[in-house]
Amino acid sequence: KKSPDVMLVKLQLPATEVMQYHAGQYVDFLLRDGSRRSYSMANAPHTLVEGSPAVELHIRHMPGGIFTDHVFGVMKERDIQRIEGPQGSFFLREDSDKPLVFLASGTGFAPIKAILEHMHFKGITRPAVLYWGGRRPQDLYLNDWLQAQLELMPNLSYVPVISDALSEDNWSGRTGFVHQAVLEDMPDLSAHQVYACGAPIVVDSARAAYAKAGLPEDEFYADSFTSAADKV
Structure with missing residues (x-):
């Protein structure tokens, strides 16, 4: 927990599946009711450790929000989550030299x-x-x-x-x-x-x-x- 309402969560990925993503993209959590919650990955791809890859997420508590109440209230280490990703086009355009x-x-x-x-x-x-x-x-x-x-x-x-x-x-x-x-x-x-x-x-x-x-x-x-x- 990094502040009263922000938690850093490490999401362990399956060791057998390498997720290829661009720094800046996000993943969707697939919830039981069929809805989705999207969170940006806060660590760059090169930081994934071979054999034990994990992505870092920054989750702000929104009281009354089903997912963040779960994260801040009952989610435990090693809980299994369904995710889909990577998603999004928010990543650095490296073909430019603009400030x-x-x-x-x-x-x-x-x-x-x-x-x-x-x-x-x-x-x-x-x-x-x-x-x-x-x-x-x-x-x-x-x-x-x-x-x-x-x-x-x-x-x-x-x-x-x-x-x-x-x-x-x-x-x-x-x-x-x-x-x-x-x-x-x-x-x-x-x-x-x-x-x-x-x-x-x-x-x-x-x-x-x-x-x-x-x-x-x-x-x-x-x-x-x-x-x-x-x-x-």
């Missing part, structure tokens, strides 16, 4: 974490900046991991943005909406490539605002989730 902007809100950081691991592994040195937004500092649940990653990736910079800090948080960093923090620093996005993941309001606001800031429509890659019952 990168990563925009994450909450657990939307999960697929971006996988992409950052992949970039480091592949020696991709394109300039990259990550803006990660949360309501309170505790929502940036892998801040320590990121600080270590910054040491490994001189091409990466990190801007945490908090929207609803309380006085006891003693927050002295950036405040406001995370997608707007990008524009404050980079009013002209015409030469960039943007990868955004998080709540639809964040992704949709970013898409519209960044187009006005000159970002070509085909250089905005996004993955958004809509509710406890949908994409997370």
Whole structure:
């Protein structure tokens, strides 16, 4: 458990079946009632250990959500889950050398974490900046991991943005909406490539605002989730 409402879950994959995926893609959990819940894989493919492959998922508790109540309440180690994947087109386009902007809100950081691991592994040195937004500092649940990653990736910079800090948080960093923090620093996005993941309001606001800031429509890659019952 990385914060009061976020859990990191390791999903052990069958040793006999190798899952080929791109960093940034997600898997679907197939629930007994026929519904699905989608979660991004937070570790890059090269991190899978031969013979004992496991993917990392970042699951936020949505009280009243059937699946997350199960994860936070009754799910035990070695419970068997039915999954389908990989899914999605949210992965790094490696045929470009444009500077990168990563925009994450909450657990939307999960697929971006996988992409950052992949970039480091592949020696991709394109300039990259990550803006990660949360309501309170505790929502940036892998801040320590990121600080270590910054040491490994001189091409990466990190801007945490908090929207609803309380006085006891003693927050002295950036405040406001995370997608707007990008524009404050980079009013002209015409030469960039943007990868955004998080709540639809964040992704949709970013898409519209960044187009006005000159970002070509085909250089905005996004993955958004809509509710406890949908994409997370």
